[in-house]
Amino acid sequence: MHLLIPHACALAEACHHTLSDLDLPVLSQLLARMAVVERSEGDEYSYSPPHERALAAALGLAGPDGGVPWAAYWAQRDGIAPGDLAWGLLTPAHWHVGTDQVSMLDPQALQLDAAQSREILEAVHFLFESEGWALAYGAPTRWYAAHESLADLPTASPDRVIGRNVDAWMPDHPQARLVRRLQNEVQMLLYTHEVNDRRAERGLLPVNSFWLSGCGLAQPAAEPPDLVVDERLRAGLLTGDWAAWADAWRELERGPLADALAAQHRGERVRLTLCGERHAVSLETDTRGWWARWTSRRSRQAPVALLQSL
Structure with missing residues (x-):
């Protein structure tokens, strides 16, 4: 399962304030057993936002900034x-x-x-x-x-x-x-x-x-059968309706994130891509031994800090 979530955070102070007050227990549990495998760096002035760059990579599409077909x-x-x-x-x-x-x-x-x-x-x-x-x-x-x-x-x-x-x-x-x-x-x-x-x-x-x-x-594109792109955060973020954006996060917790956590508990490999206004980060289920997972967990960011870094 690969869950890609656009508009997970923005640079606006109101967004960071909303995120600080948001309780995301399912995301916390999911991230506790994951490790960062890829990070797409950018800035808020790029023509191609992070979620489009991440989706293009998943589909095998290529192009410069603002040039993905x-x-x-x-x-x-x-x-x-x-x-x-x-x-x-x-x-x-x-x-x-x-x-x-x-x-x-x-x-x-x-x-x-x-x-x-x-x-x-x-x-x-x-x-x-x-x-x-x-x-x-x-x-x-x-x-x-x-x-x-x-x-x-x-x-x-x-x-x-x-x-x-x-x-x-x-x-x-x-x-x-x-x-x-x-x-x-x-x-x-x-x-x-x-x-x-x-x-x-x-x-x-x-x-x-x-x-x-x-x-x-046109370029040939691969359609990963396990890719889920959930855009329910989009409307609230783009309109600055932070109450609606917070509600959308709660819906994600009850829906796709809960599904991903259940898949993780079943021993399935889960990939999660979180996309902000500048960067995107992809994490996967950490299948290393318990000692390696424990030592790396100490250096991981809390969910809110990870999202605000995007």
């Missing part, structure tokens, strides 16, 4: 044959215009259904096709673009951009100028589009832009 990977899972084209993931989004910056809200907050998503994609497709880009629909919050210029374009994960200034995450790359122009053109077209009028009548956010990420050529 997630679009081609997800396109295949959505039934689209990537061929030898370079693909990019287009995430429909709501950009909030503030007094001093433009920020992107979580695309999940749009509550897009397939019919509306297809209608919006149909409305904007000519803007992309006029530049030689081919578009394809994958899911309500997953559109795809194919063009040779996307082969080596580094881009930031949407999880890096949500709630933050979008300008700070635009790549310093010649091709990014075209992307920004397309974003502006999409904003102007959708500003008065009837689909957003209907959404406003239902109290839903308008779809007024997109984010491009995961660019590159």
Whole structure:
């Protein structure tokens, strides 16, 4: 069993305060019989967050920072044959215009259904096709673009951009100028589009832009049958709802972490990957003799300290 947990901690002081007050007995028991086997170091400014780096490693995908070809990977899972084209993931989004910056809200907050998503994609497709880009629909919050210029374009994960200034995450790359122009053109077209009028009548956010990420050529990927990626911490952390984030940790304790502990008690090898805002750490069941386990246990960090180090 390999349990991968994204958004296990953030650098925000409120996150560390919440974590300090959180009781995690199941995680404590699980870590007591585990040893660190791998640590992925990074910083909070990388385009690829730690959980994406860890997942890419588990799947056998490779690429530089912001260059793992997630679009081609997800396109295949959505039934689209990537061929030898370079693909990019287009995430429909709501950009909030503030007094001093433009920020992107979580695309999940749009509550897009397939019919509306297809209608919006149909409305904007000519803007992309006029530049030689081919578009394809994958899911309500997953559109795809194919063009040779996307082969080596580094881009930031949407999880890096949500709630933050979008300008700070635009790549310093010649091709990014075209992307920004397309974003502006999409904003102007959708500003008065009837689909957003209907959404406003239902109290839903308008779809007024997109984010491009995961660019590159398709790579063969291995699908580990024992890999479980649990993203229930995501929403609370990205919105700064620390009460909800703490509740999600308690759900993890009752669910996947309890399952991992039970597997460990059955003598099965368990791998746990915890991902924060900068780093990811992977631990595995320590199968060494009791003396080696006891001596190494004295130098291990407590669960809260380990999470806050990420």
